[in-house]
Amino acid sequence: MDATTLRKAADTIRILSAEAIQKAKSGHPGMPMGNADFAMVLWAKYLRHNPADPTWIGRDRFVLSAGHGSMLIYSLLHLFNYGLSMDELKNFRQWGSLTPGHPEFGHTRGVDITTGPLGSGFGSAVGMAIAAKHFAARIGLDKTDIQQSRIFVISGDGCMMEGNTSEAASLAGHLKLDNLIVFYDDNNITIEGNTGLAFTENVAARYAAYDWRVLRCDDANDVAKVDAVLAEAVKTDGRPTLIIGKTKIGYGAPNKAGTHGCHGEPLGDEELAATKANLGWTEEPFTVPRAVKDMLAGRVKELAAEAAAWNEKFAAFVKSADKALIDSLINRTVPENILDELLAAAPVDKPVASRASSGTILQKASALVPALVGGAADLAPSTKTAVKGAGDFSAEDRAGRNLHFGIRELEMGMAGNGMALFGTAIPYTSTFAVFSDYMKPAIRLAAIQKLHELYIFTHDSFYVGEDGPTHEPIEQLAMLRSIPDMTVFRPAEAHEVAHCWAAALKKQGPVAMMMTRQDLRPFDADLAAKIDVTRGAYILSEDAGFEAVILASGSEVNLALDAAAILRGEGRKVRIVSVPSLETFLRQDAAFRESILPNACRKRISIEAGTTPMWYALVGLDGLAIGLDHFGASAPYKKLAQEFGFTPEAVADKVRAYLKA
Numbered sequence: 056m057d058a059t060t061l062r063k064a065a066d067t068i069r070i071l072s073a074e075a076i077q078k079a080k081s082g083h084p085g086m087p088m089g090n091a092d093f094a095m096v097l098w099a100k101y102l103r104h105n106p107a108d109p110t111w112i113g114r115d116r117f118v119l120s121a122g123h124g125s126m127l128i129y130s131l132l133h134l135f136n137y138g139l140s141m142d143e144l145k146n147f148r149q150w151g152s153l154t155p156g157h158p159e160f161g162h163t164r165g166v167d168i169t170t171g172p173l174g175s176g177f178g179s180a181v182g183m184a185i186a187a188k189h190f191a192a193r194i195g196l197d198k199t200d201i202q203q204s205r206i207f208v209i210s211g212d213g214c215m216m217e218g219n220t221s222e223a224a225s226l227a228g229h230l231k232l233d234n235l236i237v238f239y240d241d242n243n244i245t246i247e248g249n250t251g252l253a254f255t256e257n258v259a260a261r262y263a264a265y266d267w268r269v270l271r272c273d274d275a276n277d278v279a280k281v282d283a284v285l286a287e288a289v290k291t292d293g294r295p296t297l298i299i300g301k302t303k304i305g306y307g308a309p310n311k312a313g314t315h316g317c318h319g320e321p322l323g324d325e326e327l328a329a330t331k332a333n334l335g336w337t338e339e340p341f342t343v344p345r346a347v348k349d350m351l352a353g354r355v356k357e358l359a360a361e362a363a364a365w366n367e368k369f370a371a372f373v374k375s376a377d378k379a380l381i382d383s384l385i386n387r388t389v390p391e392n393i394l395d396e397l398l399a400a401a402p403v404d405k406p407v408a409s410r411a412s413s414g415t416i417l418q419k420a421s422a423l424v425p426a427l428v429g430g431a432a433d434l435a436p437s438t439k440t441a442v443k444g445a446g447d448f449s450a451e452d453r454a455g456r457n458l459h460f461g462i463r464e465l466e467m468g469m470a471g472n473g474m475a476l477f478g479t480a481i482p483y484t485s486t487f488a489v490f491s492d493y494m495k496p497a498i499r500l501a502a503i504q505k506l507h508e509l510y511i512f513t514h515d516s517f518y519v520g521e522d523g524p525t526h527e528p529i530e531q532l533a534m535l536r537s538i539p540d541m542t543v544f545r546p547a548e549a550h551e552v553a554h555c556w557a558a559a560l561k562k563q564g565p566v567a568m569m570m571t572r573q574d575l576r577p578f579d580a581d582l583a584a585k586i587d588v589t590r591g592a593y594i595l596s597e598d599a600g601f602e603a604v605i606l607a608s609g610s611e612v613n614l615a616l617d618a619a620a621i622l623r624g625e626g627r628k629v630r631i632v633s634v635p636s637l638e639t640f641l642r643q644d645a646a647f648r649e650s651i652l653p654n655a656c657r658k659r660i661s662i663e664a665g666t667t668p669m670w671y672a673l674v675g676l677d678g679l680a681i682g683l684d685h686f687g688a689s690a691p692y693k694k695l696a697q698e699f700g701f702t703p704e705a706v707a708d709k710v711r712a713y714l715k716a
Contacts, residue, residue, distance in 0.1 A: 056099060056350065061278045064099065064347045065091040066334050067134065069307050072126035073330060074340055075147040075154070077321045082148060082156070085304035085317035086124030089276070090209055090240055093300060096281045097207060097238075098131050099354055101289060105362035106137045106355050109165045112385060112478065113365045115204055116167045116183050120176030121211040121240060122157040123319070128166065129154045134343065136355050137165040141341050160476065160504045168476050169504050172496055174217030177237065178466050179500075180208045181223045182473020182482070184232040184295070185448065185458070189428065190479040192453030194381050201368050204477075205289070208237040212250050215239060215258055219496075222466035227295045228265035229461075231450040235295040236288050240275075242304040248315050259299055268294045275300030309333045380425055384479045387426040387507065394557035396423055401553040403583070406574040409609070410513040412549035413570050414439025416556050417483075417511075421445065421456065424560060428474070429483030429509070430458030432467050438485040438513045438570075464490050468497025468510075475506040481560065487519075488512035488528040488569055491535060501565040502540045509559050510567040515545065515609065516664035516683075517699065518573045523689030532665045535567050536638045544635050545569040545663075547612035548576060550583040551635055558588055571610050573692055586633075591640030592651050598628035603658035603714060606632045606673055611662040617703035618662075622710060630656075634673070641672060660710055664701060679713040681706060 068091035076082030087094075098104070103115045119128050126147065132139040139153060146152035153163045157171035168183075170176035187204040191197040214220050227235055239258065243250045259269045272284040281300070288296050305317030308330045322330060330336075338344055373381055382388065390396065400419035402412050421427050421442045428448075435441040435457070446455030460467035467484045474482040484494075491498070491512055501508055517527040535543045542562060544555035552570070559566035578586075587593045592606070596616065607615035612633045619629050632651055634640060640648070652659065652673060659674035660681065661667070667680035674680055683699060696702055700709065 058278055060346050060350045061095060061099065063344060064134065064351065065095040065278060066307070066336065067343055067347050068095060068127060068130040069334065070331065070336055071130045071144060071341065073322050073327050075126050075144045077324065077327050078145060079148040080321055082126060082321065083123040083319050084322055085244070086121055086211065086240065087127035087130065088308065089242055089302040089304045089306045090124065090127055092276050092278050093238055093281050094127055094131060094209065096278055096285060098135060099351065100282065101285050102207060103202065103361065105358050106135050107359050108362065109137060111362055113204065113362065113369060116206045116477070118168055118176045118180045118206065118208040119158055119170055120174065120180070120208050120214045122170030122176060125156060125158050128158055132163070132165045134351050136352070139163065145341060169500060172500070173213035174219035175469055175496065175500055177208055177210050177214050178219045178223040178469030179473035179476065180206045180235060181227045181232065181466070182470030183477045184227065184235040185230065185470060186474040186477035186480050187234055188232065188453040189448060190384060193384060195376055196372065197453065199372055201372060202365065203234065205234045205236060209240060210237055211240040212242070212245055212254060216254055219465050219469060222463040223469065224262060224265045224267065226461065226463060226466055228267050231293055232295045233291040233293050236298065237296065238298045238300055240302050241299050242302045244304045244315050244318055246315060246319050262297045266294055268292055268296045270296060270298045272298060272300040275302045276306050307334045383425045387481050388424070389560045390423050393423060393560055394554065397553040397557050398550065401549040403549045403577040406576045407549060408571050408574050409546055409548065409552050410439050410570040410572060412552045413511060413556070413568065416553055418443060420556055420560065424481065426479065426481045427483065428456045428458065428480050429471070429485070430460055431485040432460050432464045433462045434486055438511055440483070440485040440511055460484070464493035465497060468494035471508050472497055472501050472504070472506055475508045481507055481509070483509040483511055485511040485513070487514040487526065488531050489526055491531050495534065498541065498565065499538055502538050505540060505564045507563055508565050510565065511570065512567055513570040514572045515569040516571070517687035517695050518571060518610065518664065518692040520692035520695060521689055524686040527687030528665070529683055529686055530666050532569065533669050536669060540564055542566045542636060542639060543569065544588060545609035546635055547609055547633055548578055550578050550586055551588060554586050554588045555635060569609060573610065575610055576613050588635045590643050590647060591636040592632050592634040594651060595631045595633045597630035598623065601628045601630040601656065603660060603710070604630045604632060604652060604656055605660045605662065605710070606634050607662040608634045608637065609663070611664060614701060614703060614706060615662050618706035618710060621703055621707040637669060658714060660713065662706060679709065681709055
């Protein structure tokens with residue numbers, strides 16, 4: 056693989072990227088043009104991948120954290136025969152194309168992760184590195200000479216400025232994730248101009264302080280120098296590696312290279328023509344030179360052979376290893392009878408906080424689902440999310456199933472995404488519900504990618520009590536429910552907790568479970584037999600000829616039952632509906648919604664210790680939404696319940712007045 060053809064292949068990336076962006080009249084040409092040399096050497100010589108099988112479990116992962124430079128990965132996928140046609144490059148950023156503005160996992164074959172929000176790819180790459188280490192240790196692969204997966208990242212100045220990467224790099228250094236190699240595209244340019252406007256820190260010193268190995272490449276637009284630094288980077292020394300590579304944004308463009316003028320807008324027809332002349336490019340538009348095509352076709356054959364050799368060694372290893380465990384991790388197996396098993400484990404003999412019943416159920420779930428692995432942001436004792444006897448994942452114990460993310464909620468969320476994307480874990484992460492705000496960007500990306508992961512949020516309402524408004528979630532339920540393709544469960548008691556856990560483990564997509572700090576009275580056998588969380592709501596109790604429907608979630612379901620008892624004592628007839636997942640119920644067909652909320656009954660009341668606007672979709676504008684549309688206060692939780700009107704008597708009074716209106 057001679058340097059001349061490698062350089063020509065890098066120039067091919069530059070030209071294809073510039074041409075596609077020019078045709079779309081939209082995009083970021085500077086980054087792919089500046090990173091073409093590094094990316095081409097990486098993909099052609101160091102990255103273990105197999106275009107014939109993009110989901111090959113033994114592959115390295117490639118993360119384009121600087122996702123705005125998406126034409127870089129699209130060019131690579133085309134050149135390495137991943138099935139991305141030249142027509143798709145021509146349709147960059149167009150409706151229905153496989154080349155959207157930022158790389159999207161599950162949309163384009165060969166894309167390992169959705170990136171765009173700067174720093175998110177870097178943060179998720181740390182999770183991938185954790186998952187790779189964990190998988191190898193769990194099955195014993197780390198005791199063999201079979202090559203393990205590495206995670207390669209391309210990041211930029213924007214990634215380095217975002218706070219997420221600081222959290223991620225700190226965690227990676229602590230865990231000594233030596234399978235993580237990050238290239239920092241140090242080109243000194245952002246959208247507004249030179250990075251000196253806002254960013255003058257010593258990045259190398261910062262990463263050294265994180266206990267990373269820092270390598271330098273003084274000219275990352277020289278394929279020979281890139282080759283040399285990558286050869287050094289893959290020789291691990293027990294630490295994650297940062298390669299600081301000096302590049303020129305828009306390399307090859309004679310007038311715009313090195314300026315912010317090529318960062319976020321097409322080069323323009325004249326500059327594109329000048330770039331081709333400057334690089335000695337004589338090919339027709341959207342053409343790959345024959346020498347480049349032949350070289351990379353040969354490399355693709357070699358990659359297929361290398362993957363086949365790895366698969367052969369891995370198959371031999373599996374025969375002498377725990378095949379059932381390996382299969383359960385790769386397939387992320389969940390037993391068919393998971394609900395029955397979890398119900399049997401649920402503590403239903405006395406009132407117990409749902410965070411506690413969740414913790415008990417987690418112990419059983421982890422025994423039944425080997426792929427389940429996770430932890431908390433320094434809150435496991437409070438969120439009850441530590442698995443007993445499962446060990447702690449660390450630099451010394453890669454097989455431990457309890458992860459300690461530290462007080463890094465955003466990175467915890469991003470790392471969870473990376474673990475899910477690696478493909479051998481069902482990750483769960485946990486913190487107090489109010490701090491889901493810190494995790495929102497990660498949760499949103501999990502929903503976009505439809506990742507199979509769980510969020511366990513505890514201390515789910517003003518019943519947190521003495522900690523006061525800063526720690527009492529009010530609007531967070533609405534925030535989580537508003538995310539498309541997100542499922543939010545707020546179980547009423549221990550039986551419902553088991554149902555929600557079972558549904559979450561089976562669901563393909565992210566699920567948040569909201570758990571209480573305060574104790575909740577368990578349902579009796581008759582009520583428990585009625586539970587069905589899968590469609591979001593179910594009838595828990597009703598009187599023949601009911602005049603009103605009372606809906607509630609979580610800790611307010613028992614409150615609804617108690618208020619109903621008062622009203623029934625006065626001759627009122629009501630239906631009580633538990634709504635463990637409001638947004639799931641809203642997605643059901645009209646016939647099911649009618650069976651729960653008949654149009655003939657317009658007297659509807661909702662009760663939830665949070666903001667009320669979303670509930671009007673169920674109760675209607677003429678309904679009564681009992682909630683909290685203001686922040687909480689600091690006091691014992693029983694006092695807050697009295698002051699905020701969350702007692703059976705107060706609720707009965709409100710319902711009574713509403714029914715008389």
